[in-house]
Amino acid sequence: MAEAPDVSNPGQRDVPPDLRIVLIGGSELNGCPSGKSSAGNIILGQSVFDTSRRTAQSEARQQEVLSRHVTVVDTPGWWWIYTLQHTTKLDQIEIQKSVHLCPPGPHAFLLVIPNDLYLYPYVQPSLKQHLDLFSADVFSHTIVLFTAAAPCRDENIEFRIKRSPTLQWILQQCGNRKHVLNIRDREDRAQVKMLFEKIDAMLADNRGRHYSVDGAHGNALREEMKVWAEGASKRFDQVQKQRKELRALIEGGKIPPEHFRLVIIGPRRSAKSSAGNTILGKMPFDINNGGRRTTCCKISHSLVADRRLTVVDSPGWIFNHTLQETSEMDKVEIENSMNLCPPGPHAVLLGIELSTAVNATDLRSVQEHMSLFSEEIWKHTIVLFARGDWLGVKTVEERIESDEGLQWMVNKCENRYHVLNNKDHSDKTQVEELLDKIEEMWAGNENPYYEVDPSRAAEIEAKKEAGDKKAKRIKEITGRQSRVLKELFEDTKQSVTDMKIILVGQKCSGKSMTGNMILFNERFDLNFDISRLQKDIQDQRRPAACVKHEGRFDGVKVTVVETPGWFRDTTPPDWIKEEVSHGVSMCAPGPHVVLLVVPVLTSFTEKDLKDLVEVLRPFTDRVWRHCMVLFTMGDFLNERPVEDYIVREGRSIQELLEKCGNRYHLLNYWHFGDPAPIKELFQNIIDLVTRNKGCFTTKDKQRTFQKLPQQKTMTEEEWNRREQQLIERVMKALEKEPEKQTVPSMKVAHSMDEGHIPDLSGDVASEFGSISELRTQRAHDQVSEWLMTKVRQTEISSGIGSVCSSAAYMESLNESRLMAENQTTNRCFLEKSKVVSPHMSFFSNTAQMQRRNSC
The missing domain is CATH 3.40.50.300 (P-loop containing nucleotide triphosphate hydrolases)
Structure with missing residues (x-):
């Protein structure tokens, strides 16, 4: 950063006997004052500006200060984060009128920024647009004035500047001119004297020129x-x-x-x-x-x-x-x-x-x-x-x-x-x-x-009651499925030391904030608000690049890749797909999870679903096994469960969840810095990795298994696909389970925990290692047997068998063909069981299901 002008000996330069200053700046959405009026009072040494109310019109006040006639003009503030189109016409006119209240024009603009105000990246275009209300050379007459309610050391200001790219940009536009003013200490006139010296130095750099005004414009x-x-x-x-x-x-x-x-x-x-x-x-x-x-x-x-x-x-x-x-x-x-x-x-x-x-x-x-x-x-x-x-x-x-x-x-x-x-x-x-x-x-x-309309009122009430009941049901089913999957894969849980996450979603969906929450650091630029407030139709045609940042959490290295978003009212252009593909390659050998970012503050339409499907199409349907829906901006729900949103949004969001295996997680931005929700998210990702036996890769796995003369060759991908089919049958069976028992349990009915839950370990080559082909085939046999026997036996007590034993359901999954192939190939794999690698023997214990009343 460049050094400030030397003002140690102002007596060597001619200074005007009068000084004209205009105070400008924004306001915070929380209503905290910007400090412009207070700064004006400190400069003039008198309470001439009313600090008890908002400055709604530009006001000029004069006082004799340090033997000079000083005019200070206070102006209305704009919202820091909003673009010019959201500033009222009244305020815009008053801001422009300010320069005409100190003819022939101000010597200096003081851009007032509270010392403790964090300036987000979208403040930059907002500031530029509002200063465009003046002429092009306004920055050459501007000094950044940091206001503080207590003495502030220069080191603290410099630390803030180093951490804020937005502040760095502002200071660069203003020639690195800045000053700190304690607005609570009116007795400290030295700080005012130093400010005047910096204004005089700036005036000298401008060759004595003040900011010129156009009289005709003032009349208009x-x-x-x-x-x-x-x-x-x-x-x-x-x-x-x-x-x-x-x-x-x-x-x-x-x-x-x-x-x-x-x-x-x-x-x-x-x-x-x-x-x-x-x-x-x-x-x-x-x-x-x-x-x-x-x-x-x-x-x-x-x-x-x-x-x-x-x-x-x-x-x-x-x-x-x-x-x-x-x-x-x-x-x-x-x-x-x-x-x-x-x-x-x-x-x-x-x-x-x-x-x-x-x-x-x-x-x-x-x-x-x-x-x-x-x-x-x-x-x-x-x-x-x-x-x-x-x-x-x-x-x-x-x-x-x-x-x-x-x-x-x-x-x-x-x-x-x-x-x-x-x-x-x-x-x-x-x-x-x-x-x-x-x-x-x-x-x-x-x-x-x-x-x-009483009938419409009754319809809405009935709809709300049904929605509440369905939301509760979804939550119960999701919890039940999660518990079953944990039991199925308990002995095969993956150990992840280098987690790779890719974020995919529309503009303004919260991808950047999500990345920052996961990394516990503000690494991704939060520019979604400005893209929401000012949509440039050409923006969709300008390719943007993926952004990658890394961090650590609980001993795990975490890599997050944010992909570019698209406006929801336009179709994602081809370069979006290409950039998402590039994002996947940035997570070599592949991401452990693809988080589909969906904000709960907006609707989720059929078009939104089609857009996500289209963006992921180049990766084929295999990618959905590695996807999870991440609902963002959970603070918008207040205390309502996310299942309320899922139920009431209807078919499109439910279809997306179904594609993702009903995997979802909710992030509340008010919990930024809290490790609990991130730890829960990571656990869900590890469970997903365990089920998939590794990360997502764009290369198909074409390893084949030994075959008998009457058996056709099958790739590892085919084995995994069949395993997924069997797991999905279990999940669908759990979805169909009735809420309450309607028939008392009979003695002949057996609970699922009376036998072993089938082991679903498969032989998959990945960065986490491989497991035996024997265990893969035995998993299929055991799941098939479990679905046909144990689940059927629990038909009365749990209701699962009523789904799994139906002819239509069995035919849709071609169970008879699958069972026949499993029985044929099982003999081959049993013969190989004696040569299973010793170091893989820890997969030999199958998971046990905990007794659950709900099942």
Whole structure:
């Protein structure tokens, strides 16, 4: 990194008697202040900027500081991780207007970054787009200002910079100019003096030039804001006139109900739960719950302003997702929200975020999700802006007039809207005014409430109950199959010292975060959010490369290869397949597992399934034996089991799981750094490796076995295929097992643990060694015998035999042919049993099945 300019002797250069500074920077999604206003107060030595509220418009303040006339302009912040299209037009205009508040132009821009803020890679394009609001040479007039709430050593800053490629890029753009400001120590004027010296040094490097502004551009900005202000005034007058007319109906004798039923719906981050708490005057809905979201509808009651209220909170959808992209689990909950307050809600409060722009994608998302209900819903809807603190000194009408998406929604609701400041619980009038507006809407509607369809409500309830029961059943079956497989392979468990994992999935599926969780380190770039927020259609045509990182866990060397993703609304291009093939070759001799990454925050459609199948097609069907579905973003489920998602998403995800042998695992990103879920994942992978007797390779195994004159030659691959068939029969039998015994067990019925579970060890050459051909053939014989005898005998007590003994099921697997071949070849292998290698003798003990009531 280049050295900072020498400012040890500023007296040698001419410095201007006045100094003009503009503060710029972003904000965090958690609402923590960026420190711009506090930095302005420290620089000027006075509390001239209000730090108790958000800066919603650019403000200029002047003071005499260190014998110089200093002007500081504070500006609205943008979300660090969001692109320019998600910053409101009001904020964009105010940011641009800042340079016109200190004519003829600022000497310096101070890019304010909190010292403890971690800057993800997607901050880089966001910053570049927002600084493009100014002219191209803005970086040449910029110094990075790190704000800290306590003294901060230079070594700490340098350590942060070395660990953050994003910070390195920012500093490189700014000529490596930086300064640290303690915003809690106003008495330390030395830090301000040093800042001025660095500004003077930068000014000298710019040959005394300040940032130049275009007067015409400033006039255009003022005209645009004037138009919005006039439109805002007109809308306000219309609303007041409308409310007066509706209030007259109530005063004229139309008595409103004593009990109002309200439902709150809307996208995520629209503060629905907080709004519900504000309305009810208590905290029945969870907020700030470790970042968890509302996954199920919740209902609460209260007495507010002499009115009985019932409020229903509902899950939110992703603000830019289409209805098709929203999971079936969420869609059912959102639709069912109306049924929780029969015969229907008097008011539907549509929560909308004030702090981000409503672009065409966001508006379409609202329209599609509202289509879950009938068109009548709009007559009972009020747009609820539940983050009123974001407005600052601006009016909500100005915000509406500056955003076409908001205008559409407000007009669709016939000018019904309300603002709640959830941070100000002392202001009771804001809730009373909302209830007045609900009364007025009720008075103006022909139907007093949005009437729900009882038959549809009953259908949804029945669907939910059936889904819950099926989800529980899937969990039981999966656990039972896992226990059986562990018993079958107990004596043949593989020892893996070098685990190779390959991640395959769409963009934004969470592959990078998964890799970081597995390696317990932030090695993969987290750039999925920016690709979600700003999709470049050309991006799909630009090949991306696989990324490989290594680490260690519990004494095991772990290699993770992340393959490039594709946008879900496009077909994976051919280069994706080629790159996935390259990723497999990076795990020589082959990966132990292919993790198919599926995020639970979105739906999984038939197209998603076809895309994954197509990407893996070059590896033939053999690859599916080495695949596992990895559900990511488990925090989105809150406490709901992943089986709920599997059941409600339906056929496509269930077909994918079936292809993968019903192997799946869930990762919750809130557990980053916790070894328990990763250890469980690794154990599942080792079980998979044990069953497959090694890793996946692209080369077919063509070893052949000795044959008798009447026996056809069979490759090792064929033996393994038959072994898999027999195992799959066991798994399918377990799936068909009834939930409860319907007939008491009889004495003649035998439990599976009364005999040996067939040994399924096979003779496979791999990096883990090989086992005898004798054991391979005997495994087939024993499994066949077990399925035909032991399982059939447990027909009454367990229900497995009822499946395995059916004629259709036996014919589909061609059991008679398989048994005949097994009996013929068994004699040959028995003759070879005397020459089995001594060092493989540990496979001779077959697994015993533990007694289980469920079987």
